[in-house]
Amino acid sequence: MVLGLAGLASAVAAYVVVSFVQVVRQQNGIAEHAEEIFRSPATFVAGNPDGDVSVVAFFDYNCPYCREGAPALAKLIANDGKVRLVLKELPVLGRDSEAVARIALASIPQGKYLDLHQMLFVEPGRVTKEKALRIATSLGLDTAKLQ
Known part of the structure; x- marks a missing residue:
């Protein structure tokens, strides 16, 4: 035609x-869905929780683009005290991603989510449940509470 x-x-x-x-x-x-996206109590917020600017990052620990962008987000919150970074787990790349997201979210009550989050992004290769638990152990997290 x-x-x-x-x-x-x-x-x-x-x-x-x-x-x-x-x-x-x-x-x-x-x-x-603004309240759920920006203010959900089940979501981790990095940077300034009362910041003037909210950035919402949806990610999967096994996404190469998410891995590439993670350092820029870390730099953003380190350099700008007005930024509120809302981290949203979006495990779309399979069962490993789902298991790792559950472990990361379960780390929030132990106060080590951001440390675990950052280490999961620099872990070489595909991040699995086993790798996530090994990293969690190295951070002193109670892995029984993460499963």
Whole structure:
């Protein structure tokens, strides 16, 4: 099928409208779930808990892009005392990711979540439950409470 100039313009206009609708839906979804996204008591907040700017990071410890971006987020909260970094576990890369996310979240009451979080991102290779528990042990966490 060959589109003429008018057909191409119509296709581009339709794409722009669909893209705009998707953006509006995403914004509405964020607004609708803002309290859960930004203020959930089950979420760990790094940096300034009362910061003027909230950054929400969704991540999987086995995601190479998340691993690459983690140092920049750590630097951001270290250098800007006004940033509130909301860390959201999003284990989408398999069972290992799910197990590691559960271990990380279970470390919050022991006060070592951020240390564990940072070490999980620098662990070479795929992060597994066994690796996460080994790192947790090295941090002095009670691993029985993490499982």
